[in-house]
Amino acid sequence: MQEMNNEKRPLIVAFCCNWCSYAGADLAGSSRLSYPADVKIIRVPCSCRVNPMFILKAFQRGADGVIICGCHPGDCHYTTGNYYARRRMSLLFSMLDYLGIERERTRVEWVSAAEGAKFSAVMNDFASKVAALGENKRLEDLRCKE
Amino acid sequence: MQKIGVFVCWCGSNIAATVDVKKVADVLRLEPGVVISETYQYMCSENGQALIRNAIKENGLTGIVVCSCSPRMHEATFRKTAESAGLNPYMVEIANIREQCSWIHKDMDEATEKAIVLGRSAIAKLKLNAPLTSGESAVVKRALVIGGGIAGIQSALDIAEAGYEVDIVESSATIGGNMAKLDKTFPTLDCAACILTPKMVDCAQNENIDIMTFSEIESVKGFVGNFKVQIRRKARFVDEKKCTGCGVCMQKCPSKKGKNEFNMGLNNRPAIYIPFAQAIPNVAIIDPEQCLKLKNGKCGLCAMQCQVNAIDYTQKDEIIEREYGAIVVATGYKPISLENFNEYGYDTYKDVVTSLELERLMNAAGPSDGHLVRPSDHKEPKVITFIQCVGSRDTSGCGKPYCSKICCMYTAKHAMLIREKYPDTEVHVFYIDVRTPGKNYDEFFRRAVEQYGVDYIKGMVGKVYEENGKLMVQGSDLINNEQVVIPSDLVVLAAAIEPNPSVRKIATMVTASIDTNNFLTEAHAKLRPVESPTAGIFLSGVCQGPKDIPETVSQASACAAKVVGLLSKDKLKCNACVAHSDETLCTGCSVCANVCPYGAITYVDKEFRIGGGKTETRRVASVNEAVCQGCGACTVTCPSGAMDLKGFSNKQIMAEVDAICKR
Structure with a gap:
């Protein structure tokens, strides 16, 4: 088990809003702009759909980093959703920091549908920062054993 | 007991070159609930769809997962396929293993492993899907064209020709846009005015077209088929209905130092002026910066000269509200x-x-x-x-x-x-x-x-x-x-x-996406070039990208065809993934209604049984499904967990998180 841990790839969950960032991720794909396979994307209608519970759940289940991507401020498909997300996440992330989940493991980024290159750059950067932190063990005790 | 079918697409070599599709299908076949797992070269092709249809019918599938390209590409296709085989279209989930997997990874093992995880996550979500039905909403049979250049003019004419009413809202005093300023046009060297002004006149004479010049969009509310738009008709200090465009006022005006915008400021014009000889509407306008009467109350010569009493120095901006089914953005450059x-x-x-x-x-x-x-x-x-x-x-x-x-x-x-x-x-x-x-x-x-x-x-x-x-x-x-x-x-x-700088404000109002150069983004660069990703918003002319007149006119007509297609429908299917409140949990706290950008949530008093033959009346949230756009803001805000979003429920997303984090 110990040996495996050394080779363990980081596990990153990315929540992407359907209108901007998920489309940006698609554009990164069709432009063949690579980023690590550690990043797994979950599609949500809007960044404001991301319930803090989802992030807690991800960390509890062993995610090493969670990133939320939405439309640029002012460009939200639903007008105001990303503003809610921004406020909510800044509170949540400082609470997580307090709990011992480092600030570098959480991030909010604005990526538009036209920013495939930005999406790829953001994911490369985030993945390398999370990898540098190593495995996230802070919530391990909370983990449900199966 | 659920019976799930998994269909892994090769997409020729697009997926199969980097993802071992057979292995993905074999691994996913072992997932609980999965009864069939197949691969095919092109799942979206007629044969691929037939494979899915047959599998649904033969195995009595309750839901399907298609591991293929982005759901933004073919989700609608596979939903239709499922529907044609008797399955509810919302019992379909897509695992995006092309744009978000095979195209960005090089290592086959890594990509295959990721594809399996994405497939598992889609299966986990699907298990919690419920059949959904979408409501219907009526379509307002009227279109709005923002911008009166050649793009807006062509779109408006084509929409009007098809028999629908259309309003052109133009911020300057005349329609015609940049093309009206041009001398000749390439590659044939026809005179720009000779080919443009007849179209401008057609607009003015077409009874389906209402031209509002010197007007700006104030706000846009609503959604496809039902936009409510406020338009600011700026004061031009001349009554449009009375002015005959005789031009006497222009000759008499003593203040002649305004920069002539139509001539790019190369010469001057009077304070009261008609932008150019063929302006539509052919009506004067007063520049309040230059007008002596408006600046210091002295003068009034134009009013004295006007035979039809069209001058009105007291005119104020007016805001009107209209409803539209579709909006064409043609704001130009x-x-x-x-x-x-x-x-x-x-x-x-x-x-x-x-x-x-x-x-x-x-x-x-x-x-x-x-x-x-x-x-x-x-x-x-x-x-x-x-x-x-x-x-x-x-x-x-x-x-x-x-x-x-x-x-x-x-x-x-x-x-x-x-x-x-x-x-x-x-x-x-x-x-x-x-x-x-x-x-x-x-x-x-x-x-x-x-x-x-x-x-x-x-x-x-x-x-x-x-x-x-x-x-x-x-x-x-x-x-x-x-x-x-x-x-x-x-x-x-x-x-x-x-792009015209006004496009940023307009894009925000209509929630159309915009790129880093302020060009509006199309729904698909190749296949949906005249639609914005926001339903009901269409793109005409240079606001979408640089183009010349022939291209602009083609795009404007394409845009009109899309608008006519939309307006020809009496009812539109609403988004089925809407919010829903569990009335037994709702405490009526009003938090959800405060964050709803559409005003879709109202509160109703309902009677609930509380046992012992007694009832109590409580105030609970009720979602108007025709108005809800499904953003999910309310679901996250709700402190009691009563609000949830169909199709993207808390449990569904949790299940995806779970599946992804399982190692």
Whole structure:
């Protein structure tokens, strides 16, 4: 088990809003702009759909980093959703920091549908920062054993 | 017991080259609930869809997962496939293993493993899917066109021709846009006014078209089929219904120092004016900055002269509200400001002009009545130098990174027209590349060089300076590998074009996405080029990307076809993934209604049984499904967990998180 841990790839969950960032991720794909396979994307209608519970759940289940991507401020498909997300996440992330989940493991980024290159750059950067932190063990005790 | 079918697409080699599709199918077959797991070369093809349909029928599947391209590409396709086999279309989940897997990863093991995880996550979500039905909403059979240039005019005419009412809202005092300012048009050299003004008149005469000039969009609410738009009709101080456009007021007006916007500020106009002779509507407008009466209460000459009492100095802005089923954005372009390009001396020397200014200088209705003279001394220029790509294809950050697309052709046109009319004039053109894709375009450019002897110099210009009354254009000639200095009388800058600045505000109001250069983004670059990703918003003309007149007109007509297709429907299917409140949990706290951007949540008093034969009345949230757009803001805000979003429920997303984090 110990040996495996050394080779363990980081596990990153990315929540992407359907209108901007998920489309940006698609554009990164069709432009063949690579980023690590550690990043797994979950599609949500809007960044404001991301319930803090989802992030807690991800960390509890062993995610090493969670990133939320939405439309640029002012460009939200639903007008105001990303503003809610921004406020909510800044509170949540400082609470997580307090709990011992480092600030570098959480991030909010604005990526538009036209920013495939930005999406790829953001994911490369985030993945390398999370990898540098190593495995996230802070919530391990909370983990449900199966 | 659920019976799930998994269908893994090869997408030719697009997926199969990096993802071991057979392995993905084999692994996913072992997932609990999965009864069939197959691969096929092209799942979206007729045969692929038939495979899915048959599998659904033969196995009595309750839901399917398609591991393929992005759901933004083919989710609708596979939902239809499922529906045609008798399955609810919302019992379909897509695992995006192309754009978000095979195309970005190189290592086969890594990509295959990720594809399996994405597949598992889709299966986990699907297990919690419920069949959904979408409601219907009525379509307002009226379209709004924002912008009255050639793009807006063409879209409006086509929509009106199909029998639907359409309003054009234009921010300036007349429709016509930039095209009205042009002299001739490439590659046929017809006069711009001769082909544009009849269309403008058609707009004015078409009873389905209502033109609102000098008006701006104030706010947009609603959604596809049901937009509510507030329009600010700015005060023009002239009653549009009374004014006959006789022009007497213009002659009598004593204040004649306003810059003539139509002539790019090259000459002056009175404070009360009609933008140009063929303006639509042919109605005067008062410039409050210049009008003596409005500035200090003294004058009133125009009102005294007006035979029909059209002048109204007390006119105020008026806000009207109208409903539309579809909105066409056709806000057009403007040349960029040249403040970052001091080396060309645009602000310093009067005889350095932009191409759009040159159009006015060459136009028979322009400031010099079509006689090409220098702005400084009104003499005929003998040497004219054109500088291409001023701010286009500029990655330094001073200009725009993109090609403005129209400059090569209009410069060839200018050069040709000048050599034709003033054969003893020397014409030089500094260029980086000459780009002439288009029907008869390269032939046109070659004529400029071969027939009209225009001197094309490949190279960029370093600076423009004055010496002995001449404008010295210093640049490099890359072909002869030397520095050249051309003493010129007139220098013409092909300034890059950029989207009209108003487009940002409009994009925000209609929630259309915009790219880093402020061009509006289309729903799909190739397959849905005239639609915005936001349903009911359509893109016409340069607001979507640089284009010339023929392309703009084609796009405007394509846009109209899409609008007509939408307006021809009586009812639209609403989004089925809408919020839903569990009334037994709701405490009626109002938090959800506060965050709803659509006002879709209202509160109703409901009676609940509380046991012992008693009831109590509680205030609970109720979602108007026709108005809800499914963002999910309310679901996250709800403290009691009563609010949830169909199709993206808390449990579904949790299940996805779980599946992804399982190691």
